[in-house]
Amino acid sequence: MKKKAMIIGVIIAIFAVITAVSSCYCVKEDEYAYVVRFSKIERIERSAGLHFKIPFIDSVKFFPKNIQLYDLAPSDVLTSDSKAMSVDSYVLWKISDPMTFYKTLGSIPEEQIPMIIYRISTICIIDFSFC
Template structure:
């Protein structure tokens, strides 16, 4: 009987020891927490702030009393839902943005918003106001036709405005970027048609300017051609006059003596006879014709 009681006591003692060991292990486990790379640990005790741990590795806390919440140190991207804004000329654009942000001061962050989702809601509202105020000073056509440099300047301006409004939350906004600019579905066709009409008018204007310049070039060229032709005709008339003058000199020399005159008349008569006698012809010449006298061997 006594031996049975001793065995029971031993079992109970062993069970208690095991239970104590288990409780100690649980306490030790609960007293340890791990901080990962790029992570903050925000420690509270009875809901009161104790410390912020930003060193990666194993750390200790008081079991059951301390509560540990982790926050990211790395940069986060928040894809903001697309929204409509009015431009400076009272036209609607659908703007799709995203924001890159990070927690710089975890203590301030936990005191003001404490949750990532709540911070994203505030970023959403602030970005919308910044985009509305910035694009509200620009015309729709200028925004749509902006090059990359102009869009970058708009993004920088929006980012600065967002940072100024969110600086009291312990965060910083690295960048706010416009991903896409769209037209609302209900007036997209009308805007496209208007843009096509404007481009057509511009094309017609350029075409008219080109035709005007072409006419100027053609007129100038025709004028130069006329001047050149006039000069050429004047030169031709001058050469023609010189040739006729030279011809008259030759004729004058040919008739300068009686022998020359008779020889010239003889040659011209033969040439005339040669031309006249071509083909089958009957020619009647007066008896006193010079050609008849030549044919008859007379003078």
């Protein structure tokens, strides 16, 4: 009987430790933390440090605060007056409003952001004409 009680106690202790560890998360100085509950943003942590969430219900997503660089590969494009150009471009961007960023791009995988930037820059160059 004592052995059974000891096993149950160890199982409860392990569960308590797992629950305690999964309820904490650390936000770095250079990032935002989005606490998401059932696909809805509960809150955005802007300050660095140790924060808490409801374990097994809340999930945390991290996004950078600092300036991001996307260096696009050189590409050939045609302008509106049919002139060929070789374009090498880069984009510097920063998240200024975390809520708007998450609502518009938060569900897009980070690998797709360079493709979006490439399409936008190509559209700008195509509309450009040399007079």
